[in-house]
Amino acid sequence: MSRRNPNEQPSTRPGDPLGGSVKTKLFLAVSLAGVMVAASGCVTTKTENAGDQKTIRVWLMEDSAPDQVIADLDKEFEATHSGYKVRYEIQKWAGIQTTLSAALSSGNPPDVIETGSTQTVSFARGGGLLDLTGKKAELGGDHWLPGLVDSGVWENKQFGIPFFASNRVVVYRKDMFERAGVTPPKTQAEWVQVSQKLKNAYAGDPKFQALLLPGTFWYALCGFIWDRGGQLATDDGGSWKGALDSPQSVDAMRYFQTMFKFSKLAPDSDEDVPRSSDVFAQGDTAQMVSLPLYYHEAITKNPSLDGKLGVFPIPGLTADKPGSVFVGGSNLSIPVRSKHADLAYEYIKMLTGDKYQTKLVQYPNNWYVPDKTTLAPAVANDPVMTVVSQAAAFGRSMPVDPRWAAVENEPNVIRRYMTQVLSGGDLATLARQASDEITRRMNAAGAVGG
Numbered sequence: 001m002s003r004r005n006p007n008e009q010p011s012t013r014p015g016d017p018l019g020g021s022v023k024t025k026l027f028l029a030v031s032l033a034g035v036m037v038a039a040s041g042c043v044t045t046k047t048e049n050a051g052d053q054k055t056i057r058v059w060l061m062e063d064s065a066p067d068q069v070i071a072d073l074d075k076e077f078e079a080t081h082s083g084y085k086v087r088y089e090i091q092k093w094a095g096i097q098t099t100l101s102a103a104l105s106s107g108n109p110p111d112v113i114e115t116g117s118t119q120t121v122s123f124a125r126g127g128g129l130l131d132l133t134g135k136k137a138e139l140g141g142d143h144w145l146p147g148l149v150d151s152g153v154w155e156n157k158q159f160g161i162p163f164f165a166s167n168r169v170v171v172y173r174k175d176m177f178e179r180a181g182v183t184p185p186k187t188q189a190e191w192v193q194v195s196q197k198l199k200n201a202y203a204g205d206p207k208f209q210a211l212l213l214p215g216t217f218w219y220a221l222c223g224f225i226w227d228r229g230g231q232l233a234t235d236d237g238g239s240w241k242g243a244l245d246s247p248q249s250v251d252a253m254r255y256f257q258t259m260f261k262f263s264k265l266a267p268d269s270d271e272d273v274p275r276s277s278d279v280f281a282q283g284d285t286a287q288m289v290s291l292p293l294y295y296h297e298a299i300t301k302n303p304s305l306d307g308k309l310g311v312f313p314i315p316g317l318t319a320d321k322p323g324s325v326f327v328g329g330s331n332l333s334i335p336v337r338s339k340h341a342d343l344a345y346e347y348i349k350m351l352t353g354d355k356y357q358t359k360l361v362q363y364p365n366n367w368y369v370p371d372k373t374t375l376a377p378a379v380a381n382d383p384v385m386t387v388v389s390q391a392a393a394f395g396r397s398m399p400v401d402p403r404w405a406a407v408e409n410e411p412n413v414i415r416r417y418m419t420q421v422l423s424g425g426d427l428a429t430l431a432r433q434a435s436d437e438i439t440r441r442m443n444a445a446g447a448v449g450g
Contacts, residue, residue: 056340056347057087057110059103061096064114064164064330066363073356077347084343097122104128109335111344114163117151120331122402124154130334130341133158139352143372147327147395154400160331161348162371164360167325167392168219169384171295174310176202176286184312186319188227188255195262198286205284212279212288213260215267215422216415219326220289220314224252226324226396227317232414233399233407233438240403242438244417245431253418253427260422267422270415277301289314292367292384311384313391327395329368361385403445413437 056077060070074086089110091099100123103109115123123129132139136158141149144162152160170184177183177194180201185191195210202208213220222232230248233240243249260267265274277297280288283305288294292311299306313322332352334344350356357370358378369389370378376393379385398404407413417434421427 054083055085055087056081056112056343057089058112058347059089059091059110060112060114061091061093061116061330065360069356069359069363072359073347073350077350081343081346084340086347101126101128104335104337107337108339109337111334111338111340112347113333113335114330115160115333116330117148117160117165117328118398118405118408120152120160120333121154121400122405123333124152124157124159125402128335128337129159130336130338131157131159132161132334132345135345139349140372140374143374145327145369145371145373145392145395147325147392147397148329148331148371150400151397152331152333160333161352163330163332163352164368164371165327165329165392165395166291166293166367166369167327167388167395168289168291169311169313169387169391170287171280171290171298172287172310172312173285173305173308175308177310180286184310185315188224188315188317188323191315192258195259195287199262202286207282207284208286209264209284210262210286211259212265212276212285212290213256213263214265214269214271214276215260215263216270216412216418217289218412218414218418221252221256221414221418222326222396222398223314223324224255225249228252231399233404233442235399235401240399240401240439240442242413242435242442244414244438245428245435250427250431253421253431256418257422257427268419281305292388295384296367311387313387316394322391322394324394324396325391327369327392327397401442403442406441406445407438409441413441 070088074088077086078084091114093116097119100113100115103113104123104126105128120129139161141158145165147167148162148165152158152162172184176198180198182194182197185194198210199208202210225232225248228248228251230246230252231243232249234243244253265279271294275294276288276290277294278301279285280290280294280298281301283302295309295311299309314325316323332348334341334348338344352371354375357372357375360366361368361370361375361378366379366382366385367388369385369392370376373393376386376389379389413434417430420430
């Protein structure tokens with residue numbers, strides 16, 4: 001089956017979990033009338049209609065998992081749970097907020113649902129998800145990817161269980177690095193030097209660009225901000241305040257400006273317009289900040305690149321660890337009105353367990369990382385995913401609050417800010433204006449949904 005990227009909810013799909021650019025337009029809150037909130041850690045089977053006694057309904061999103069992996073799991077689940085059948089239903093990302101809201105407030109919701117990592121808290125806030133805090137340790141929660149753990153937490157309770165994730169790395173041309181006499185950088189300062197040497201080595205090629213870096217690539221900017229100890233927004237007792245004008249965030253934007261000078265993309269470009277893999281496949285680019293998905297796409301589009309590409313983590317400030325990255329993906333949850341909550345938990349336990357996580361990440365042309373740091377060996381033989389997995393250990397997430405969706409709603413505050421700065425606007429003034437807009441949007445959103 002064709003799979004997109006698991007990091008985001010994109011405009012077409014990564015939360016799309018990650019597909020292409022992430023233009024998430026999440027609802028600000030979910031109001032589910034009459035939905036009772038389950039007690040902490042309680043997983044029980046509720047009264048059911050006779051016609052539903054033998055079926056476990058599982059809703060997963062399009063392109064989330066290979067058909068064969070799910071087929072294997074369903075077969076094993078049915079064999080170990082005599083008399084029960086799994087009804088696997090694929091959902092589309094378009095309109096999923098409305099679809100799930102209606103399902104959760106109905107009398108017959110699915111038993112297992114998948115939500116994008118930026119969506120889960122909205123459904124938890126609305127009271128539609130079962131509290132699984134008491135099951136965290138049994139599910140391996142001590143080893144979940146740092147960037148996904150918080151995305152399933154609302155008011156210190158675990159409602160979402162990490163399903164899969166991915167993140168960006170730097171894909172580079174080994175032959176171009178060799179010609180320029182450089183090796184993959186270990187720090188952000190070295191990255192500037194390496195990119196400059198690449199630019200100098202190909203000064204006679206008008207099509208050459210040392211780095212493919214979309215102008216609105218705010219996931220990279222977020223990492224630079226986190227590396228410097230900054231935040232996108234800060235929570236002061238429930239009242240949010242934008243933080244793009246902090247010294248750390250301003251310094252991060254200055255660094256992004258420096259790296260953007262090595263790119264020939266427009267200030268308003270993103271991962272999909274033009275699509276990064278399309279540009280890289282043309283053969284005139286030395287580096288691109290990329291999901292592993294685009295690595296595979298570039299080779300498919302230009303087979304001559306096979307064997308010429310390498311991967312390194314986005315550099316950090318110091319050589320002792322790579323840079324911070326946004327880790328996006330999906331979580332699995334159980335609706336509070338599930339009629340088979342105990343069996344739904346068993347299904348999630350299998351899908352997020354070592355056996356099926358290993359199957360998932362070892363699927364051909366994989367671009368997922370395991371949900372746990374302890375499963376890094378599962379991709380040890382994949383030179384691309386090994387690097388992706390190592391970088392994921394330093395992953396972060398967006399502010400975990402349903403109100404954050406207001407910031408990503410178009411026009412996305414951070415993307416617009418970046419375009420304005422890269423187009424020549426005053427950084428300090430624009431940073432202050434963007435911070436004020438984040439503050440306004442998030443606090444206004446707080447009144448929605450109660």
